[in-house]
Amino acid sequence: MTSASAPPVPAEPAPGRGPGGGRGPARDVAGLGVGRALGFIAPALLLIGAFLIFPALWTIYIGITNYRLTGVEAVSPSMVGLSNYTRALNDALFHNALWLTLLFVLGSAIIGQNVLGFTLAWILRRARPAVRRTVEALTLLAWILPSTVVAYLWVAFYDRDGGTLNSLLGTPGTAWLIDHPMLCLVVFNTWRGTAFSMMLYSSALQAVPPSQLESARMVGASGWQTLRDVVFPHIRGHVLTNTLLISLWTANDFSPFLLTKGGPNHASETVPVYIYNVALQGGELGYSSAISFLLLLANLLVSLVYLRLLRRRS
Incomplete structure (x- = not known):
């Protein structure tokens, strides 16, 4: 007595082959x-x-x-080749704008927002929930307010006649935006942009094992030693990411124009403000476009340096 054999099971086509077994386009997982x-x-x-x-x-x-x-x-514009770029590289006002932009980024982003954002995140991690939520809400409010509103508030704060800062310091008649324009811009941008650094570092600090922090406290490590040997090794990647983002944002920020318009006498004219003045006030769109492209190249260079540092860390 012979038993009926089971029907043969058709072999599934190999990956990258069509239903007939021939070479054909492979379908994606979703089948789209x-x-x-x-x-x-x-x-x-x-x-x-x-x-x-x-x-x-x-x-x-x-x-x-x-x-x-x-x-x-x-x-009917005509081609001038690289003369706009040659002019920019020999332009004293462009050199001045580059230097002021570097000071603006270094003071308000790399130092100001980084340090203040991490300090707030470090202090608030053990604060009461109500205190933490209040500080976070106020910091976020400064970040999400429209630039024109924030600029108006800070112009009133720095005002020479009846300004809040002069009332607090007892220095009536001091024209802060004229006498110390870059210092005013650094303080303004640090105050406004700290929220992002605070939120990023608050999230990063949650990755630090509490057991290591407790061990450092038990062996008598100081606060700086704890930060250096326990906290920073865990959040080094977050520090690099935060520094890159806030540096690029600050280098391309147009808010300084709302406070000083680049004055007095180009003393606060960062590169974005200089591009605006050349393009719309001077009418030289070709020259301003060349400067914009140079700023784009600078941003790409900074990004490549960041990626190299991040790869070296990995």
Whole structure:
């Protein structure tokens, strides 16, 4: 008596092969296919192309022309090659703007926001929930308020006649925005941008094992030793990420224009403000576009240095 044999089970096609076993396009896990997947991301690609890629390419193009806001060059600009870049590299006002931007980034971002943000996060980790929520809310409020509103508040704070700062210090008649413009901008930007650093460091400190902090306390380590030997090794990557982001944001920040407009006598004219003054007040769109491209290259260079440091840490 013979038993009926089980029907053969068809072999599954090898990865990368079609149902017939021949070489064909492999289906993705969701089963969408290339066409449908491109259809889903097409709107995002169109927006990126329209608002990021095209303006960048257009800026590069007019940076090698003598394009102006008004006049004959506004209708028919001519190619000037790299003369705009040569002019920028020999422009004393551009050098001044670079130096002021470096001071602005170093003082308000790398030192100011980093230190104040970490200090607040370190202190608030053991504060009462009500105190922590109140401080976080006030800090976030300074960050999310519109730039024009914040600038108006700080102009009133620094005002020479009846300003809050002069009333607190008892120095009536001191024109802070004229006598110390960069110091005022550093304090202003530190106050406004600390919220991001505080939130990032608050999240990073949760990754520090409490057992290590307790061990450091039991062996008598000082506060600085605890930070250096226990806390910072765990949050070094967060420090690099935070420093990169706030440095790029600060280097491209236009808020200083709302307080000082680059004055007095170019004493607070950072690169974004200088680009604005050259483009819209001077009408030299070609030259300002060349400076914008140089600023873009500087941002890319800083990003590459950050990625190299992060890779070395890994």
